[in-house]
Structure formats: structure tokens, C-alpha cells
Amino acid sequence: MAPPAYSPAKKDPALKLGLAIRGRYDLRFNDRSKAGRNRTSNHLSFDTAIVTADYDSAVLFGSAQYRFYGGSFIYGKESGYKNYPGEISFPLYGYLGAKINKTSQVTFGLAPVPFDDRWWGASFLNSIGFVYGLEEVYNLGAVLGHKTDKWSFDLGFFPTTAPNAMGRSADSARYSVNMTGHGTVLPNGSDNDERYMTVGRARYQISSGMKTNLAVTGSFWLSTIHNYSTRRNGQRRAFALSLRYKTGPWRFKLMGVRQDMDLRNPGSNDIVTVGDYDSVYNIASRATIGFIEGARTIDTGKFPVKLDLFVNYANVWKDSSHHAPNTQRLSLGAFWTDKATNRFRVWSEFYLGRNDPNVGAGQFTNGAGQGGDDKYKSSFLVIFGYYFQ
Template sequence: MPHRGLLAVALAGTSLAAFAATGVVHAQTRQTTVDADDAKASQPKKTRKRVQAGKAVVAEPAQTPAAQPAKRPLISNDGKLTLGGAIRARFDTRFNSGPSFQSSHFSFDTLAFKLKYDSSTVFGAAQWRFYGGSFIYGKKNGYDKYPGEVQFPMWAYAGYKITGQDSVVAGINQAPFGLTPYYGTSFIESLGFAQGLEEVYNLGVKYSHADDRWTWDLGFYPTAAPDAIGISRDSARYSANMVKADSYVPNGSDNHERNMVVGRVEHTFFKNDVASFTGGLSAWWSQVHNLDNGRDGHKNLEAVHFSATWNNWGFKGIYVRQDIKAKNPGRDDMITIGGYDASYNLATRGNFFSGEVNYKLQQPVGGFDLMPYLNYSAFVKDKDAFKTSERYILGVAWTWKKDPRLVIYSEGILGRNDPYVGAGQFTGGLAQGGDDKWKKAVIVNVGFYF
């Protein structure tokens, strides 16, 4: 069965294995702490307080009653422009991959270039990704196999810091939904990424507020990030979005998501040197436009999430309710989404869950700081005939102490009806499901971030 290869990632920038209908591994490309979403880094900092005699005291400069605050310039002259990027390679061992029970590959993964500007008032950033030339984008899937054959922007935005706690950003930026920027530590990310819930970058405007206890965001996105360079009909993009289905997708649909209103609120209940706990709510509403009949349906997402720490332990969890009512000419129990130059079907209604526990080792091992983690995610569909999709990830993030720009992710992945793990699961894994058998993969991703 024809289909395109997506991109996999594994640790060190870890790719996750994704085995498409032809048995090719796909994987989403996750950021690391070195290569994190600069939109977050550029937001106003939360108010800092000092503790005195058991009481929180705001540190303020002395000021006479007649003193007036200095006027804040609209555009400051303290800006800094930086250039950066990343280059990554990957090693994959894939099990349950079709006629050959096991196969191993070492190949190029990603080349990325990043531009960032930051000042006390204005900020912005852009990142462009290059893929191709690897076994994932091979000739058997229709590619000419050269680096750059698939490429797209990840983000591209400009923003303004209104106050020390408030900012506005416009362009391709991360929609404020659920745990941001990621649902866990894994480089491959949870099933939520493949589902179009986790780490979604769309084109629009977002207003953000952050203080000691509360963070809230409200965004309006007229459209998704544009389709860029690749051989698919509409899927050369980073985030999983509603797209025009490729010919290899059974019962594929042609949709675009429009006029997305996304809101998120988060509260830090407590935080000290030993433990912390934060919880939040998110909502997403949008139009689902059909490109064949011109009719508009809608999408509703509601989510509750938490994150917590205790000493060196970390915990994260999220629940998402998904309801998509697309007025398509065909069936309404599935819709086509796509990313990384490939498309596949998604069940329109169901419940998503993700949870993770991680631990940061106190002492380095072999010159590396280590963080092991275990992540589980599942998509339970409303339709009884549709099989549940599940993914386990057991991994370790390695950061070289001598040069933290070198990061390695090593992950073992176990998936069932997972579009990115095992042959024959790709086009229908997140919809009606695949063969309902557990599939396995091991991926190591080595990245240098500059």
C-alpha cells in the first residue's frame, strides 16, 4: 500500500518510530531544553519575591510620593539578535515492520536554522526545518532522496511585551492548549502530537499573562500553518493539522480548520524547594471547513492538566475530550489529518489521556546528566468498532556536561494501533485502528544544538 514516510525522532533529540503502511518509520521532531519554543523564553518573567522572616516581601525601589515612574519606550534599543540551529542523526531498530521482522538504520534526521530577537519590549523568532535524504524519505515512497526535499517552518512570529507580566504575539506560534510546550519529556512525544493536540503551531494572534500564581493565554488563529515543500498534497508541515488527504488514505477527506479560538488558564497551588503542584484548564473551538462541498462543521476540545515535582521526581498528566463534527460528504466518524509530508485518518470523537513520571539523576554518568522517564498515552474512541490507540515510551535524555549543546535521546517504544509504530498501522491507526497487536521500536537520536 503506498504512503509517504514521515519523520521519526528518538532521544538526543529522540525520534519516535512510526511505521507507515509500507513499514517505514515516522516520527515527530520534538524540541529539547536547548532548542525550546522561544515564544515561551521571550514572555515576560513572573514577578520575583524575596522571603523575609517567613513572609513574602516584594522588593521595590524607594520612591517619594512625588516621584513618577519613568516612561517605557515603545521600542527599546537593548535588543539582541542571535542565530542558531540544530543538526541531528538517528539510529532505528524496528520490529514488526512487515516481511522483515526486524530492520536497523542509521541516517540523517534533521537540519534546522533559527533566528531570534529579544529586547525589553519587542521580541520574535523563526525556525525552518529541513528533512529528506534518509531511509524514511526513501525512493520506495516516491522521494528522490536528497536533504531538503521536505522542509517547512516550525514557528515564525513577532511579539510585544506590554508590561512585565503581559505580552502579545502574532505569526506562527504555539496554540495555548494543555501542558505547554510538551505533554512529557519524550522526544517522539505522546500520541497527542500525532493526534494534533500536543505542540500545535498555527497562524494567528495570542495574548499571554504570567505572574507568581496565574498564567493565562487567549489565542485566535484564522488558519493553520501553511503547507510548505514536499511531495504530499497538503501535509508538508510540522504540526498535525486537518488536510487534503493523499490518494493512499482510505476514506480520506479534504478539510481545513479555520477561526480557532484557544484559551488556557493555569494556577500554581504551591512551589518550594521540595515540591510543587500546578493545575490548569484549556478549551479549543474552531470551524471545520470541507473543501469539497464548502460546508462548515466544528471542533471542540476541553482539557484538564497538572504538573508536579517532588525532589528530583517529576509528574505530568492531561485528559482531553475531543468532539469533531465535520459536514463532509462521506462518513463523519473519521477525518484526515497530516504532518511531516504524510496524511492519515483520525477518529472524530473520543477521549485522550497522557501521563508521565521522570527522575533527574543527581550525579552524572559517563560525563552525561541523565533523566529517565516513562510516558503512557492513549486515545479511546467513542465508536465501539474503533480500537483504542496506545503508546508506551521508556527513555533516557542524555545531556553532555562539558557541552550541553550535545543532547541524546534513547527510547524504547511499544505501540498498539499507533500510526507510527509497526507496519500497517499508519493510515488507520488513530481511526478504526490497525491489527490491534503490540509493535516495538528502539530509536536513538543524537543532536547538536548551536
Template sequence: MPFPASLRLRTTSIALFCSIAAPAMAVQVTDNLDLGGAIRARWDVDPDRDIQKFGLDTVFLSAKYNSDSWIGEAQYRFYGRSYPYQYTKNYGDIRFAKFAWVGYKFNPDQQVQVGLNTVPFGLQPYFGSTFYETLGNVIGLEDVQQIGTKYIQQSGDWNIQAGYYLRPAWQGKGTSKGVTYSSVVSEADSYVVDGSNNQERNTVVLRVAKALDLGPWKSEVGISGLTSSIENKDTNKDGRRNAVAVHYMGKNGPWGVQLQAARQQMSPRNPGSEEVVTLGGYDGTYNVASRGNLYVADLSYDVGGKYLFDQISGIKLYANYSAFDKSASGFKTSERMILGTSFSVSKLWVATEWLFGKNDPYIGGSSYTQSLGAGGLDQWENQLYVNVGYYF
């Protein structure tokens, strides 16, 4: 079965705290238009499964437009052939868009975005400092792009973001029924036991955050809410998806902290079990418990200075823990812990992460299709992951 890679490039965003960012080296075509992209390699090591793979990870092309009034962003990604997509013949056999939106700035503090843009839920732009992302990503709450309209307003210390999304991203090309950048409600592939066929529509989301000083900590506290309809294509009945989150992020010199607690509750109208909903992305589909709590904690430290003849810079050390505590009786909690560092080496950007997972579909060979549902191996597994990218 496919074993897609839950790996994401960290691009810059409106959030200023605690995020990691690859070096920006886009080609400036005009005063307003930048074209760029990246070529990334990855190294996976898991001695318990006799895995030691090095190969091409991702190629993506991007465009950004920014003027006094008009803004926009587009990015398209290519995968295939190399691990974990060795089941495909050619590079590019798996491909999909991350962004495709245009926007208008009414003034420096107000803008609207239309198209495939990021859903403003919880910690932004990501639920922590990691490259691999948290369990929030694979349950469909972190780093999610959908098609719709988002309004952003900065009023003093307050940041308000509201969005209405008609549907998830368009399907790209691949071997699965889940071929999107984001993890979204999907039709299950045939290999997913107790899989469902739902479509998410009419997502409404609101995020309100306030910047404040807590002693020496430059902080942000916020609350987010999301609701949508999920139509089951077998029963032709509509259920709902609701989620709420509270978050804190702070910066004190080189130290960064991010904390979040979220509740996700889906009420599908499946013909079978309603305790799980199938999600998909990155050329795969899998079951997720329909009800549960997500907890995230992230601690980071920025190492100043340049090293090795000024070739190494921008060093960040971080530790991240996330857990998905499911409500259904007998469902096993999924946990993920990441210890890592990111840094620049000349024109390359490197992330090295030691991954620990329990009932995690992407770490240590636990059940890909059921770990986020009823559970997988229910024991801690670990592996090493390194990503090296050249950004242009």
C-alpha cells in the same frame, strides 16, 4: 506511501516543569539576536520488521530576538533521503517552518505574539518528557503551531493564555498534501481510504493555569478550551472542532509528574463518513477518529551530577503513557508507551527511547492511515529509537 517521522526537538518554553531541553549553544549576533540550529542523526531498530537504519534526521536553522519590548522566533527545518524519507532523492526535498512570529512585551508579565506560534492548549510545552511525543501530537492537540495572535499574562500564581488563529501553518515542500511541522486538519492524499478534504479556520483557544504547592510538590493545575470551524471543500459546509483539557504537573526534587485528560470532538460535514477526519503533517496524511478522549501520564526523574570524566550530564529518566479512546462503535483504542532517557555527551544531546504502540500509526508497522481511526493491527508492537543532535 510516505511514513513520516513524528519526532520533535524540545525547545525551551515558558513552562518550567518536567520538560527536556537540548543544550543551548546559539551564536549571539547582537545583545538581542541569537542565531542557531541543529544537525541531528537518528537510529531506528525494529527486528520484527527487519529495520535497522542509521542516518541524518533533521537540519534546522533558527533565530531568536529578545529585547526589553520586542521578541520573536523563527525556525525552518529540512528532511529527506534518509529513513523514513528514503523515497525522496535529495536532502531538503521535505522542508517546512516550525515558528515564524514577532511579539511585544508590554511589561515582564504581559506579552502578545503574532504569526506562526504555538497554540496554548493543555500541558506546556509538551504533553510529557519524551522526545517522540505522545498520541496527543498526532491527533492535533500537542505541539501545534498555527497562524494568529496569542496573548500571555502572568498575574501572581495565575497564568492566562488566549489565542485567535486564522488558519494552520503554510504548507512547506514535500510529496504529500500534509507538509507542515504540526499535525493539522488537511486534505487527504489519494492513498487514504475514506479520507476527507477539510480546512480549519478561526481557532479560538483559552488556557488558564495556577501554580500552587501541594506539600513538597511545586505544582500547576490548569484547564484549556479550543473551538474552531472546519470547512469541507467537497460539500462547502462548515463543521466544528471542539476540545477541552484539564492538566496537572508537579516537581518534587528530582521527581516530575504530568497528568492530563482531554476530550476532542469534531463534527465534520464530509460527503462520506463523518466518523473520521483526515489530518496531516511531516509529509503524510491519515485519518483520526472525529470523537474521542485522550489520557496522558508521565513520570520523570533527574539524575544529578556529571559522569565519564564530566562528559555526561543532564540525565533524565522517564516513562510516558498516552491513550486515545475513540467514541465510535467498533473503533479500537490507540495506545502509546515510551520508556526513555535523555542526556548530554559533551556538545551532543542524546535521546534514547523504547517505543511501544497499539493501533499507533508510527510504531511497529500498524496501519499509518487508519490506526488513529478505526484501528490498525490491534496488538502491541515495539521498536527502539535513538536521536543524537549537535546544537549550535
């Protein structure tokens, strides 16, 4: 006898709109002046405006977010920007989905790529995984998800990457780190495009409960990489395994990732050019990433704010034939939000990096690829904002 047709529980459709405004304070201990002298710099500036929309009903659901950048020291006039908020803007994500039954759903659009957790850790800048285009990636395609008591499975197919939006760059005005078709502006830059991405994730809940939770997750990423200069196709293969543990106020994560790109560049195949936030840089095409994090929620008693503390560390071992030095990052951070409304939010983090494109002057272009100056750099970042919804 055939099973009864799925009849979802009645649920009134709900549409929620949101807006957030954020500012930032940067203290960069290893910055460089226009004359090339080493210095410590500090900047207080606008960060971003965020518009969101979320929809949910008994069968259909959807979510979208758009961000506006510019008007900060990062997008200064010396770099060719007019320096006003909204000069750079792009969608973060935008997708629609359907609930097939109580355990399965399908999503279409600019959707999260199911490679391990969307956010590997608690850091505001995301982890080194974001630098290498593996963490919090949103691409155009479809994702099928299925969940049981112990298991969850997600399988996605993405024909192409996130689109280039509003900015000065030729192909990098986007949030996600994707390969760029106009990377030849960099020394040793490549001219690639990623296509036909098949990404899967399986998670097993070893134990679950209100106080203790232990889960193991395995992921894979397979795709085609087209080089515009040689008109030949290569491949990308990435695999990850992680263990996540929560007990009481404590959270821990241990993760290992292997990424191999078989490129068809006309020159070196050791690096590939990627882009996000309207800028481009090089990363190693073959590398192994190790990541570990510990975090704790602090009981603040009658103090009117909630507090989370965390520390994480990542190391990237590169396979470059030129023996490129490792990329490393240590992050120490705190997240604050008010208990009454959860609308005031503050992220504060200290970074210690080595060949990290986001920490220290002179590291951005090739730190994650062939390496920067192989010295430790540090910076401090505070992001503060008000979320209207």
C-alpha cells in the same frame, strides 16, 4: 489618578542564531519487507538540519525555526523521493511579539497554540496528543498572554493553520499535525480545512518553590472545520485538564483530554484526515485521551553527561460507531547531554504501541482512526545531534 505609563527596564537587543545537525538510528521489531513478510529492521540515517533565530529586547521579541528533512529511509526512493537532505523542508515556527507591560505580552505569526503545555511530556516523538493534533501545534495567528504570581492566562486566535511548504504531498509538508484539504487519497479519507481557531489556557500555581512545584492547567480549543466536498462547515471542540507536580529530581504529570469534531464529510464522520511531515493519515474525530508520565533527573556525579529518565503512557478511547479499538502507547526513554557545553544531545526511547501510527508496520494510515491490526508493536529510536548554539 491614572497609573504611570509602563517603562520597561533597559535591555540591549540580542539576536542569537543557531544551527543543529541530527542523525537517527531506528530498530523496528515489527517491520515488513517489500514482499510483505514480517521482519525486524534497523536503519542508521540522517534526521534533520535545524536553523534557528531568537531575538529579545526591552519591548520586542521573536523566534523562528526552519527544518530540513530527507535523505533518510523514511523518505526513500520507493516512495517517490529523490532521497537527499533538504528535499522536505518547512518552518517549525516564526513569530514576533511585544511586551505590553511586566505581566502581559502579545505574539503574532506562526506561533505556539496555547493548549496545555507545548510538550505534554518528555518523549522525543511527543505523545499521542501530537498524533491527534493537540500537542506542540504552531498555527498562524495572535496570542495574548498575562501572568501573575499564581495565575497565567493565554488566549489565541488563529485564522488558519500552518502553511504547506516543501515536499511531495499536496498539503502536508509541515511540522504540526493539521487537517488536510487533500486527504481523499486515503481509504475513507476526508477533505477538510480547519479555520478560525480560538484556543485558551489558564494555569493556577497551587504551590511553587525551588524544590516543590504543583500546578493545575485547563485548556479549550474551538474552531470551524470546512469540508471542500460538501462545502459545509462543522466544528471542533477540545478540552483538557492537567496536573503537574515537581519535587526534587522527580516530575509527574496526569492529564485528561476530550476532543469532539462535528464534521460535514460526504461519507463517514467518524474519522478525519490529518497531515504532517509530508504524509497523511486518519484519526478518530471523537475521542477521550488519558496521559500519565513520571520522570527523574539522575545525579551522575563526576560522569561528564547529564541524564534524564522518563516513562509515560497514553490511551485513546474512540467514540466510533464502528467500535474502533483503542490507540495506546507506552514510552520508556532517556535524554543525555554533555555537562560542559550542552551541545551534544542524545534521545533514546523504547516504544510499545497498539494501533499507534508511529509504531509498527501497517498502523500508519488508520491506526489512530478505525484502528490497525489491534496488536502490540514495538520499536527503539535513538536521535543524536550537535547543536552549534
